Amino acid sequence: MHIAEGFLPPAHAVGWTVAAAPFVLHGARAVVREVRERPESTLLLGAAGAFTFVLSAIKLPSVTGSSSHPTGTGPGAILFRPPVMALLGTVVLLFQALLLAHGGLTTLGANAVAFAVVGPWVGYGAYRLVRGLGAGLLPAVFAGVALADLATYVTTSLQLALAFPDASTGFAGAVAKFLGVFAITQVPLALAEGLLGVLLFRALTANARPELERLGVLRREPAVPAGGAA
Template sequence: MHIAEGFLPPVWAAVWTVFAIPFVAYGTYRVAKYVRRSPERMAMLALAGAFMFVLSALKLPSVTGSTSHPTGTGIAIVLFGPGVTAVLSTIVLVYQALLLAHGGITTLGANVASMGIIGPIVGYLGYRVARQQSGVVTGTFVATVLADWTTYLVTSAQLGAAFPAGEGIGGMIGATGNFAAIFAVTQLPIGIVEGVIAAAMIKQLLVVKPAVKSKLGVTT
C-alpha cells in the first residue's frame, strides 16, 4: 500500500514523517542492541528484510496513488518485534522508492507509519495472543494477516484525511471508507495468502534452525 511520490499534500507528508521518526529511532537502537549481543543474528535480520523487500515489491493496481501488495512484515514481527520491523521497513521502502519507483521519498513517513509501525504493532499484539492459544506457527499467520490488513486500513485513513469526501471529520471518515472498500477487493485475499506463506516459512525455520527455536522460546 505504498503511497506514490508527491501524492500527499506537504502538510500530511510532514505529519506522518514526524510521527514515524521516534519509532524508527527506537527501532535503530533495538537493531544495534541485537547486533552487539549476537552478531550472528545479522543473517536473520537480512532474511527478514529480504522477505519484506520481495513480497512488498509485488504490487497490484488499486486506489489511485497507491497499490495493493503483501507487506512482508510478518517474519520480522515474529522474530524481532515491531521496533526492529520499523527499521527494516524503512530500509526496504527507501530502496523501493529509489530503485523501483514504488512509493516515494516525500511519502516515506506515511508508508513507514502504515507498513512499518502501526501494522506491525497490531500484528505483534495478535501474535502474542494467538501464540499462547495455538503456538508459534498459528501466531505467525495471525500476526501477518493482521499486520497486512491494518496497513491497508491505515493507508485508507491517510488518504481519507488528505483527500476528504466533504467537510470536517465526516468527510474524512467517508473518504476513508471509500478507499478501504476499494483496497479490500485485493487486500483481504492477499493478507490471507501472505499469512500462509509466512507461517510456512517460520515452520521450516523451526525445523532447520535450532537457534530460531531458542529465540522464539519453543521447547518442543
C-alpha cells in the same frame, strides 16, 4: 501502502515524517543492540529485511483501479519484535522509492507509519494474543502475518482519508471509499500472506530450531540425559 511521491499535501507529509521518526530511531537502536549482543542474528536479520523487500515489491493489479502488495513485515516482527521492523521496513521503503518508484521520498514518513510501525505492531500483538490463548505457533503466525498486512492498508486508508476527506460525507465517507478500494484484493492477499508465513515458519522450525529457541519463538526442548533415559 506506497502512497506515491507528491500525493500528500505538504503539511501531511511533514506530519507523518515527524510521527515516524521516533519509531525509526528507536528501531535503529534496537537493531544495533541485537547485532552487538547476538552477532549470530545478523544473517537472519538480513534475511528478514530481504524477505520484506521482495514480498512488498510484488505489485498486483486491483480490480478497483489501484494496486495491492503483500507487506512481508509480519515474520520479522514475530522474530525480532516490532521496533526492529520500524528500521528494516523504512529502509525497504527507501530503497523501493529510489529503485522501483514505489512510494516516494515526500511520502516516506506516511508509508513508514503504515508499513513499518502500525503493521508490525498489530501483527505482533495478534501473534502474542493467539499464543496467549493457547494456540500453537503456526496459527499464531498466520494471524500475525495476515493482520500485519491488513493493518497496513487500513492505516493507509485512514491517512488518505485525512488528506482527502469526501466533499459531502467528510472523513468517514473517505475512509469507507479508500477501504473499499483496497479491500476486494487486499483481504484475500492478506490471507495468502498468512499462509506463506505458516510455510516459512514450518521451514524455520525444521531447519533453524535453535535460532527460534534463542529468539523466544519456540520453547527450548529439555536436554536428554546421557544414555537416553529421561
